[in-house]
Amino acid sequence: MSSEISTHIWLPEPKLAFHPDRQSDQDIHPLRGLLRFGPHSSGLVPDPIRVATIAPAGESRHLYGFMKELNSVVKATERAEYLPEWPGFHSVFGLHMRGAGAGCHIELDTEFEAEFHASSTPHIVLADRLIRKIQALEAHRDKFDVLFIYIPQRWTPGYTGSHGEDFDLHDHLKAATAARRLPVQFVREDKALAYPHRASVMWRIGLALYAKAGGVPWKLAETDAETAYIGISYAVRPPDSGRSRFVTCCSQVFDAEGSGLEFVAYDAHEVEVQRENPFLSRTEMFRVMTRSVDLYRRRHAGRSPRRVMVHKTTEFKQDEIDGCMEALHLCEAVDLVQIVEDVGWRGIRIDLDKETKKGKPASFPVSRGTLIGLGSREALLWTHGDVRGISDRGAYFQGARSTPRPLRLVRHAGHGSWDEAALAILALTKMNWNNDALYDPLPVTIGYSKVLARVVKRMSGLGSAPYQFRFFM
Structure with missing residues (x-):
């Protein structure tokens, strides 16, 4: 034998397609293709993409600063052989991204922090408070396209449940928002804000934001x-x-x-x-x-x-x-x-x-x-x-x-x-x-x-x- x-x-x-009709708009590199040809669904996503926000009391500025960074040019500082410069959201996708109108920016109450840190079940307190704020935003659903939620690092005790408990904050909130047909992007302090290589963050969040707003970055060619x-x-x-x-x-x-x-x-x-x-x-x-x-x-x-x-x-x-x-x-x-x-x-x-x-x-x-x-x-x-x-x-x-x-x-x-x-x-x-x-x-x-x-x-x-x-x- x-x-x-x-x-x-x-x-x-495999090649990716960046236009429904032009066969020449193809590339094996997804980010390079976006920069050369724009997204596959160009012109089909409403302009601008409107972003609603939920943040801790007095900390909405972190999300506003993050959105401003998404609209800025950021040099690539890692994966030099692959990652291109981030030229700003509009330059990549051909449309604008801005904060939604009045009533679409909510902060948690000032009493929440004390209640959260004093509780023996902080994950339940955190999830309940965030879902209540999400429910409040439903009254303004026609005014925004995607929801940003800022998660500071001090909320780490609320990410998971106690030992043996099947709880995950991310999945719990996704289940609640998916049932409402509401696209959400979590902006974590220890990841999205603290990661030193900013172009990587901008590409990842930018792609996710465009797709969550209903866009199609590329298809298979x-x-x-x-x-x-x-x-x-x-x-x-x-x-x-x-x-x-x-x-x-x-x-x-x-x-x-x-x-x-x-x-x-x-x-x-x-x-x-x-x-x-x-x-x-x-x-x-x-x-x-x-x-x-x-x-x-x-x-x-x-x-x-x-x-x-x-x-x-x-x-x-x-x-x-x-x-x-x-x-x-x-x-x-x-x-x-x-x-x-x-x-x-x-x-x-x-x-x-x-x-x-x-x-x-x-x-x-x-x-x-x-x-x-x-x-x-x-x-x-x-x-x-x-x-x-x-x-x-x-x-x-x-x-x-x-x-x-x-x-x-x-x-x-x-x-x-x-x-x-x-x-x-x-x-x-x-x-x-x-x-x-x-x-x-x-x-x-x-x-x-x-x-x-x-x-x-x-x-x-x-x-x-x-x-x-x-x-x-």
């Missing part, structure tokens, strides 16, 4: 127009939540360009838990896939996708496979792919020495986009690694440390080579509009599902209408 593995192939870095991507995640509520349904299932639907950032969520009844991982019955999987395809049809004039790729981090049990196939029987092709992040595989790059004609370790790691088949049903895909065309030096390794490990892809349904499925996963690693990096290690179908799972399980009423992801960013 041979110990050799398959010959690897290399998938090129090279995709099959009749393919849909679906990511499935499961959220398990704590046993003492007092709710009869303990598992929430959410399914995200992305169109062929990766831009349909919407998802459906519901409480699942027929669930089997194995090794702390929930698996759906055939009926439950049929329900969630049917709703996902219905959402796709609403976005595409009633047309069903020709091909569907479904991603999740756990294996597809036979009942889940049968439920998917029943719901997607009108599709020509269905790929059910498990994406495993924690793997033991590593790879190093060997270059040919021109003098000795022998292999020697390269100065840079394995190229991003490297794909190695492990058999008919498994493959390794490096979504992290060396990228050409980003740096003037010719090679760019994001993070510049450690040996990148691949994702293990396991196909539970589908046929053909791995090329299309792997290229789609590689492209979807570039669709996180809440980050200024070149890519994420995981595709958004999986990365977003982790965010959704944390927040959705804290929402009391899920409803049947689809949610836009911008309310959960």
Whole structure:
């Protein structure tokens, strides 16, 4: 028996599109593309973006100063090979950002601080007070587009609950505001204000602000127009939540360009838990896939996708496979792919020495986009690694440390080579509009599902209408 593995192939870095019609407005670098061409939804987002604020008593000035900085030019002082200068919000996105009008800027009462620090449950006091202020802003919802909330470092005791308590301030507030269809940006003193490399902060917050206001910074340039991507995640509520349904299932639907950032969520009844991982019955999987395809049809004039790729981090049990196939029987092709992040595989790059004609370790790691088949049903895909065309030096390794490990892809349904499925996963690693990096290690179908799972399980009423992801960013 041979110990050799398959010959690897290399998938090129996916391009991003910055205009709906002009094919020339493309770049592999998201920030460089924005500076060259502007955002994909240019002219479609109302100008200006109006920002409401909530801050501690007497501290709104911190948010006003931060918004002023967003409108200023800031030199890049880190990641010199990748990060460009921040030229100001208007220069990047082609529209203005300013504070909202009267009634849209609220401060907490002066008694709050004493009550917060004296309480044995400061997280409850803080969350309750902030939600009350958010409710007060609802009366002025037509006057603002995005809400900034300033979180000073002295509120750290209120970020999480007591030991063993399933509470997270960020996720708790996101659940409350998402239910109100209200996009929120937290501005933390210890991160957004204290981080010394200001251009990085401006790019991250600027991108998030534009996307939360309904903008589309970029889309994928090279995709099959009749393919849909679906990511499935499961959220398990704590046993003492007092709710009869303990598992929430959410399914995200992305169109062929990766831009349909919407998802459906519901409480699942027929669930089997194995090794702390929930698996759906055939009926439950049929329900969630049917709703996902219905959402796709609403976005595409009633047309069903020709091909569907479904991603999740756990294996597809036979009942889940049968439920998917029943719901997607009108599709020509269905790929059910498990994406495993924690793997033991590593790879190093060997270059040919021109003098000795022998292999020697390269100065840079394995190229991003490297794909190695492990058999008919498994493959390794490096979504992290060396990228050409980003740096003037010719090679760019994001993070510049450690040996990148691949994702293990396991196909539970589908046929053909791995090329299309792997290229789609590689492209979807570039669709996180809440980050200024070149890519994420995981595709958004999986990365977003982790965010959704944390927040959705804290929402009391899920409803049947689809949610836009911008309310959960």
